[in-house]
Amino acid sequence: MMIVPAFNQVDPASNVLSRFPMALNIFLQENFNQWQSTYLLILLATLALSAIILYRRYRSRRLLVERIAELEQLSEAGGAIVAAELDVIALCKLIAEQASRIIDTTTFQIGLFDDELYEIYYWSIGGQEQTTPVSFDISEKSGLVGWVRKSKQSLLVRDFQKESASLPATPGYINENPPRSAVFLPLVSGAQVLGIVGAQSAQPRAFSQKDLGQLTILANQAAAAIANARMYQQERTKSEYLELVSQIAHQVSAIYDLDELLNQVVELTNETFSFGSVNIFIVEGPETKAVIKASTISDLKADSLIIDAGVGLVGTAVATRETTLSNNAREDDRFLADAISEETRAEISIPLIVDQDLLGVLDVHSPNMGAFTSQERTILEALAAQIAVAINKAQQLEIQRQQSWITMAQLQVAESLSQPSDIEDLSQTLVRLTALLVGSDKCALLLWDKDFTFYRVMAEFGIPTLVENSNGHFEINLGQWRALDAVHVGAEQLTTSQSPPWSTSIGQEQQQVFMLQPMVAQGRVLGVLVLEEFDLLDAQEQGGRSELLQNIANQGAQAIDNIQLQMAQQEEAWVNTALLQVAEAVNKLTDLNEILDSIVRMVPMLVGVRSCVVLIRDEAQQNYRAGPSHGLSEMGQGLLASFEVDLSEFPLLGTQDVDRIGPDAAYYTFKLPDWMHTIMDSETADIFPLHARAQIVGTLVVGPTLNGRPLSGRRLNIVTGIAQQAAVAVVNHQLYLESAERHRIEQELDVARSIQASLIPQQPPQIPSSSVATYWQAARQVSGDFFDFMSLAEDHWGIAIADVADKGVPAALFMALSRTILRTVAFNRLSPAAVLERSNQLIYGDTTSDLFVTVFYAIWHPESKTLTYASGGHNPPVLIRQDGTVAMLSAKGIALGVLEEVEIAQEQIELHNGDLVVYYTDGVSEAMNEDYDEFGMERLCLVARNARTGTASEVVEAITAAVADHAGDTPQFDDITLVVMKYE
């Protein structure tokens, strides 16, 4: 498009015309002599016409050829330019080369603008190529170049001498041989003038309008090429910078130590970009302070400069999290004049951000104003991003390393703590590990003794071994060290400057910081680790150490808990074994005294007390008497031998006091009265009541422990267990005695019964014409009832039935006495009344007891069928005649053994065939049912009457059956004796 106007500007006509007539003349002269004038004219006219036609054709052809040649030339030049390497200097040289085909380029220049600078990239003066590039400041005096730049128009000066007045601007320079003519063309790319192409000549009119046209085409193509080259170069620079950035990033990426990383970053950045000082700040705390960590300024050490957020460019970058830039720092309000910035004219502070986290600030200074263009900014921001990632990585790695170190330390702790099986070893291991891993010079382990409620120093490291008390350890009671109290209650880590009690005891004076770390398991504080000189300065490191300390404490607590549990189990097993031993001893021995003796010997052995005494409560005597004892002085033993204390004198052992203490009170400490004090040789003793069968059967008095401390839980358990066994032994013994007594009595009664039974006729006698049946049943083992048959003189038979007024053994004895007397008296007497009267005398005189006996005594003489009888106050027997008539065999008399002299009446009846006499004791007539309804005489008579046709045995059976039927389940209250005699 540009070619067309340029082509129009050129007018080649005059040149062509001047040559054409000359050629025609030669042609005309060669042919003029051969032709006649007429023909000549026609020929001439034809020739002239042809010539005109030819000329026209030639001319157009010529123009076309020229135009094509020009186009080819320009196209060649443009192609060379466009195809050229995209390097501005080389490109400019190429443009100059191409321009030389069009014009005289002896003095020629191609320059480009950079703000107020005009930089010449190709310069030839008088055929001599100058060293390029050369810069000229055109801010004040821009000359023709400035005009061209501004107007974007080309300028053709044919002759400076003639046209100097009409020039649009004053030429920028004057030398000794000023040019006569010049041409200037703007290099226009888009709306921007990139530079100037200019040619000068010492000859006037050296450059034509046509040259200008052609140069314009070339310039336009050159401008496009230069713009491209520039853009390419910028991109290349940028990519080169980015390459550098990536190189820096790559170089530092292998550095994991944060300090080294930061130092490398500042050095490499400085080397690569050469701005000025490079500094890196790391943000610490909650984004409030930027702390210098690395700087190219050697005097500026890490941590030596701290900048608050919002202060200076760095602080602003921290506060806004955005790149903060000042290209004219001295004029900037935000600029902070400090050690870094003495020569600073420009500064850029770029926040280092990873995943929203502000890590720090990359701060670059430059002594040159305007040093940080958007390009630098972009590059540095890219660098900052890479640095931020590297820092983050290093920080993460540092944390990981810290973590892995802690993990390793924790593993070490776990391994170490899994080994020891006793508290002492474990404690030693714990203090060493703590001191080593946590990094404290001094460490002590305090263990809580839950039995005696104090802390015991179990192990110490770096502290002189603490003064041991009589129990082998340094003890700290609650209330003695307030910091410890707080940890004991709160179970939280605590830092204090309050010295532990041992500080005074080993004469430490200077102020210290102590860390108290509770060891908690199952929610209980088992112990406390105390660290001295615990360094609190480094918060981050402190965190790690604190975590580790906590971990050691947790694992230690777990280990202690395990060991304590194990110990508790062992102790429990030991207690059980001890109690089993006692139980075995108790079971093996049968004698209570031996059992109690072995118990009082075992108690001191098992629980470590000086002495032990058993007191046995005697319910009958309402007192305590001494049982076996052990560990008493001779005097104590002597005093104890005569020990017999009324229950009221030992009130605390009374049942009411047990009620007061409560049924669960296994023991209580008792302040002994003086006499007991002397026996036990102690002011106090532990009293373990022997409970059994809901009563107190005695007490175990346990003297003071050998170590002077109260009995611990384990020991209390043992003694309580032993007390229970002792109580069982005492009760068993009582039961044994009681049962032995019962057994003895029963045996005696059995003997008595067999003796008594032997006194009773085993078989009814064989009395002629009579059948006799008997029944004898005692209410208890022995009876007061008896009956007897005596074969008397002259075929007389004595029949006696008697009832001693009582039951049981005394009655049985009285019965035996009475029977013997009756038998003795009866043998030589045939008068029942006389027998009873004499018997009464003997019984009365023979006994001092209040007993008496009722006796019915009859003498039966079958031959005469007479029954003579007398009654010593006995129930009258029933006579049942064969015809069913019933009569009572009453006779006046009185029970034997009451009065010294008695009068007994005597009666006589005659029996007939089939008559029967029923002798009985009141056990029969008064046998009662559950309604206190007596069997009664009426029923007795009726039953006997109904049964009268049967044998004597059948009558007995009928009566006993009726009595049993009447009584039902009511226990037999009285002895039952029945004698039935039937006359047949």
Added chain:
Amino acid sequence: MSIQKEPLPGEIWLIGVSGRLDQNQSLELEITMQELVDEGYFNLLIDLSEVNYINSGGLRCLVTLWRQTRQHGGNLALCGLNSRLTEVFSIVGFDKVFDIYDDCSSFQSS
């Protein structure tokens, strides 16, 4: 069984007994009487009008007490025996041992 005692003129105590008088129940009576004897009262009148039953145990108790009072020169008299008790006393022959009155007033008037 229940026992009441009240003094009568002339250092005599009237003991009222009610219920059944057997060897088990008579223990209480024996204790009461023993107390009086221990206190030096040896003239006793036992009112048996409320007693509906007596057996050999009860009789033994009365004999024991009778003997004790007699040993101290006193006496144990009975009164208010119902028909059944009268029969028992008659059978055992204790109507000859004890002084038996119809009731307290007949005792006093004697």
